[in-house]
Structures are given as structure tokens and as C-alpha cells.
Amino acid sequence: MEEKGISQAVIGRLPRYFRYLGELKDEGVERVSSQELSGLMHVTASQIRQDFNNFGGFGQQGYGYNVEFLYEEIGKILGLNKTHHLIIIGAGNLGQALGNYMNFERRGFILKGMFDKNPALYGKKVREIEVQPMEKVEEFVRENDIDIAVLTIPKSSAVGVAEVLVANGIKAFWNFAHVDLNVPEGIQVENVHLSDSLMKLSYNLERYNQEQEKG
Ligand code: NAI
Numbered sequence: 001m002e003e004k005g006i007s008q009a010v011i012g013r014l015p016r017y018f019r020y021l022g023e024l025k026d027e028g029v030e031r032v033s034s035q036e037l038s039g040l041m042h043v044t045a046s047q048i049r050q051d052f053n054n055f056g057g058f059g060q061q062g063y064g065y066n067v068e069f070l071y072e073e074i075g076k077i078l079g080l081n082k083t084h085h086l087i088i089i090g091a092g093n094l095g096q097a098l099g100n101y102m103n104f105e106r107r108g109f110i111l112k113g114m115f116d117k118n119p120a121l122y123g124k125k126v127r128e129i130e131v132q133p134m135e136k137v138e139e140f141v142r143e144n145d146i147d148i149a150v151l152t153i154p155k156s157s158a159v160g161v162a163e164v165l166v167a168n169g170i171k172a173f174w175n176f177a178h179v180d181l182n183v184p185e186g187i188q189v190e191n192v193h194l195s196d197s198l199m200k201l202s203y204n205l206e207r208y209n210q211e212q213e214k215g
Helices: 008-026 034-041 045-053 067-077 093-100 102-107 134-143 155-167 194-214
Strands: 084-089 109-116 129-133 148-151 172-175 188-191
Touching: 008 034, 008 045, 008 067, 034 045, 084 093, 084 134, 093 109, 102 109, 109 134, 129 134, 134 155, 148 155, 155 172
Parallel strands: 084 109, 084 148, 109 129, 148 172, 172 188
Antiparallel strands: none
């Protein structure tokens, strides 16, 4: 399957397709047309067809898409057919909330360890995982085949911590710290800023209100 040069916009839409297809699969639906998906997802049918054409189409004309096949294929493109081992750095409010959210494991993201620099948190259990001191993180990463680090620490320490983790074999960061990480090429970073999403909401609310006022 040819995947070269796929835009980030298309990649960004794949998780949503994956979620909807997963729900259809769970409901026992075997086939879905681009029209039906369009109605469910509020994306045009032509957008859906264009997106899927990037990966060779997935469907037979006039016959719709095989839900299970499409779900599996999009899962493979997203790398969800493999298991990933995660650690969380920073077991504060956000780190604990993420650690407590089991649903990621259904997608193959397995939480292996949590680390913090605050001794008051050492030994605290988040589900079955005990918070460990940062002094143990390097050895843990090397010995437990950890590929993703979730950073829920303040921005002041995120860059330095990321460097140490890369030196020990971390390949990807899910970065919640409000700072750009300075990592070598080949290390993947996904920055998450909930406030960006909130600002987008505010913009849309503002725009809607203005349109209403204009009549
Ligand atoms: P928090 O203060 O509850 O937790 C931070 C934890 O990090 C503390 O337990 C602290 O001991 C630990 N820590 C600090 N430096 C460390 C280091 N060098 N190594 C290991 N552990 C260290 O804060 P909260 O609310 O959990 O937020 C965490 C970070 O995430 C903050 O920087 C906040 O700005 C950011 N944040 C980002 C969001 C986003 O959407 N990107 C949303 C909410 C928070």
C-alpha cells in the first residue's frame, strides 16, 4: 500500500475514521458506504473517498467498504497493530489522570511505569503502577523496551528530561509540557495543548454569535 507523501491533514483525520469504524464493527455492521459514513461523521462523502484513495481506495465501487477490513487497515497505517510501551514522567494531576485512563490500552498503548521527582509520591499507586523516583528512569527505559514517554511535567524541566530519555532509547514523546522539545531527527513528538482546542472553541463561539447578531 502506497503511503508516501500523505498530508498531515489526512493523517489527522484517520483516528476519527478509526473510532467510527470501530463503533460500527462493535455494532456488527459489515459494510458501509462513503455516504453513510459521511452522514455519521459530518464529513463530505467526497472527502472520505479522497482520503481513502491516498491508501489505494479500500473499497469496491458501488459496494461500500468492508468495515472490519477498513478498520484493520487504518489501524495498521496508524501503527495500532503493534504494542507500544509507555511511561509517564510527572505523576501530578495530569499524569495521574492519564495513568488512570485505561482506554488507551485497548489500542495497544501499555503503561509500564510512572516517574516523579517528588518523594511524597514515591510508591503511590495509579492503577497497578507505582510511582518511582526519577533516578530509576534511565535503567527502567533501557530494560523494559519503552518506546513512548508521556511528559506531564513543567516546561522548565521538559527539555532536559527529554534529552536523558532519548539517550536511553525513547523514540517518541506525547508532550503536554508547554515547550518545544529539542530532540534529534527521527524522534517523534506529538504536542498536546488542550488550551489550543479551547481557543478554537472560543473562536467558533465568537464567530457564531457575531453571525447571529448580524441576522
Ligand atoms: P502538577 O504540578 O500537578 O504535576 C506536575 C508533576 O511533575 C509534579 O508531581 C512534580 O513533582 C513533577 N515534576 C516536576 N519536575 C519534574 C522532573 N524534572 N522530573 C519528574 N517529575 C517532575 O501539574 P499538572 O497539573 O499535572 O500539569 C503538569 C504539566 O502539564 C504542567 O506543566 C502544565 O502546565 C501542563 N499542562 C498541560 C496541558 C496541556 O494541554 N498541554 C494541560 C494541563 C497541564
